[in-house]
Amino acid sequence: MATELQVAARALYDDALIWDDHSGFGPDPSVDLNKLSIWKDAGINYLSIDVGYDRMDWRDTVKSLAAFRRWIKASDGYELVGTVDEIEAARRAGKMACTFDLEGMNALDGSVDMVEFYYDLGVRQMLFAYNKNNAAGGGCHDEDTGLTTFGREVVAEMNRVGMVIDCSHCAYTTSMEAMELSSAPTIFSHSNARALRDHERNITDDQAKACAATGGVIGVVSLDLFMTDGEATEEILADHIDHYVNLVGAEHVGIGLDYAWDDDANDDGGNELAETIAKNRDYWPARQYPDRPVRFLPPDCLPRLTEILLERQYAENDVRAILGGNFMRVARQVWT
Numbered sequence: 001m002a003t004e005l006q007v008a009a010r011a012l013y014d015d016a017l018i019w020d021d022h023s024g025f026g027p028d029p030s031v032d033l034n035k036l037s038i039w040k041d042a043g044i045n046y047l048s049i050d051v052g053y054d055r056m057d058w059r060d061t062v063k064s065l066a067a068f069r070r071w072i073k074a075s076d077g078y079e080l081v082g083t084v085d086e087i088e089a090a091r092r093a094g095k096m097a098c099t100f101d102l103e104g105m106n107a108l109d110g111s112v113d114m115v116e117f118y119y120d121l122g123v124r125q126m127l128f129a130y131n132k133n134n135a136a137g138g139g140c141h142d143e144d145t146g147l148t149t150f151g152r153e154v155v156a157e158m159n160r161v162g163m164v165i166d167c168s169h170c171a172y173t174t175s176m177e178a179m180e181l182s183s184a185p186t187i188f189s190h191s192n193a194r195a196l197r198d199h200e201r202n203i204t205d206d207q208a209k210a211c212a213a214t215g216g217v218i219g220v221v222s223l224d225l226f227m228t229d230g231e232a233t234e235e236i237l238a239d240h241i242d243h244y245v246n247l248v249g250a251e252h253v254g255i256g257l258d259y260a261w262d263d264d265a266n267d268d269g270g271n272e273l274a275e276t277i278a279k280n281r282d283y284w285p286a287r288q289y290p291d292r293p294v295r296f297l298p299p300d301c302l303p304r305l306t307e308i309l310l311e312r313q314y315a316e317n318d319v320r321a322i323l324g325g326n327f328m329r330v331a332r333q334v335w336t
């Protein structure tokens with residue numbers, strides 16, 4: 001029988017607006033988007049869907065964006081939104097709201113003009129460099145360079161257009177300079193705490209504090225390697241939340257699971273993401289990514305996470321804020 005706390009957690013989860021700030025499946029026109037039901041059935045009300053990252057040619061990013069837009073617009077149960085009011089309306093209509101995000105500015109192909117182009121097509125957040133340095137700035141597994149002149153121009157344009165500046169995957173100096181330069185709140189859409197798990201994809205307390213100082217939010221990520229060197233659990237995800245809450249306050253913490261289903265049809269014990277990693281060591285260096293399958297906590301981990309936060313004496317309002325209210329606040333401030 002469910003305990004009183006479990007009943008309360010479920011009621012809170014069902015009543016709260018649940019926001020997942022980043023999907024991790026491959027941005028490819030051939031992806032089976034029927035799998036978005038994994039998020040919808042888990043009770044997620046809003047998902048930011050990745051449509052491109054730096055390994056991709058910008059034309060392939062545009063093709064993914066076109067395919068994903070077409071699928072969502074033609075499908076019951078999903079709504080392509082542009083405003084927070086539209087997210088709330090979609091929820092009332094029983095639909096999962098979606099916008100898009102970009103992991104790296106190779107998608108701009110060197111042109112600041114592309115920011116508004118993507119915004120108009122539904123992209124609401126973008127990060128600078130995916131693990132490896134590019135024309136805009138530094139990636140977290142590469143030499144720690146700052147923003148380039150182009151990167152600075154993009155910050156100004158994102159501020160003007162109303163696209164959220166995301167510092168996940170970036171090098172320390174690039175992230176710190178971007179947060180300093182931005183006139184709007186900035187986020188780490190999916191970055192765990194380096195203090196708990198020493199991985200270059202995770203962020204330092206300095207970075208988390210700088211993000212909070214902009215009014216921004218840090219999303220915790222469910223990929224096992226960024227949580228622990230053992231098996232990923234909801235308790236460990238909650239530990240990363242605890243760390244950030246103690247450091248910067250509950251109003252600056254959110255969820256960016258980065259979930260990808262396992263597409264590997266072979267029974268070889270591997271998985272597709274691990275294979276991509278093994279073939280592209282310039283983006284995922286071997287010193288940081290051991291040769292083994294990558295696992296995630298799926299979106300339906302969130303009801304259990306809600307229980308854990310209540311068990312740890314979190315106030316209900318703080319749990320609601322972490323599950324979605326905080327990222328929604330940033331969207332309301334930044335999206336135009």
Ligand SMILES: [Zn+2]
Pocket residue numbers: 103169190258
């Ligand atoms: Zn990512």
